[in-house]
Amino acid sequence: MSAIDFSDPATIAFLTEELMAAGVDGLEISRPGGQLRIVVAGKDGARISSTGATPRASGLAPGFASAIVKAPMAGHFCVEHPATSAAPQNLPRSVSDADIVGFVGVGHILLPLRAGRSGVLTRLLAEPGAVVGFGDPLFEIELPS
Known part of the structure; x- marks a missing residue:
């Protein structure tokens, strides 16, 4: 089996x-x-x-830390809500811990991705529209020191 x-x-x-x-x-x-x-x-x-752990990443200048927003489940990755006609927001941009920074969808179900940390959203780590797996890195957030 x-x-x-x-x-x-x-x-x-x-x-x-x-x-x-x-x-x-x-x-x-x-x-x-x-x-x-x-x-x-x-x-x-x-x-x-x-739910899953959101580990901190390294590799930034001394005195800076970052957090990685990971896919909470497998599905199709979207940076913007598929029903929105708003222009995508450019990076880098400030985010609060409760801000929705993207979505993962399975069929008609869409799960919002919250930043989870306040800081500056600096990098997109997955291609919009790609199929992502549980735990795949999607965004990098530079945390205030």
Whole structure:
């Protein structure tokens, strides 16, 4: 018996559809590197959330630190909400810990990516529209010293 790949967007979409069809309230999967939770919100959809460590990266000038925003689940990476007609924001730009800096989508489900740290969003580490896996680095935020 082979293991299920919970980092595959198609697997997550399939699980979500099956949970909704079966009338199940949700599913939680825990692994050493993180946790995936699918909560069915009703007939109209589901909410997917995931947790994982956000390690600090090095390589900046002395006195500076950075944080990496990682993909909380597998899916398609979007810098801007797909329904928005606003022009994309240029980098670098200031962000607060609660700012939404991008999205990861699986089917019709879109998970917002919060900065998680206040600082300056300096680099895009993944190509917009690319399929990303759980834990893939997406953004770099320079933290105030």
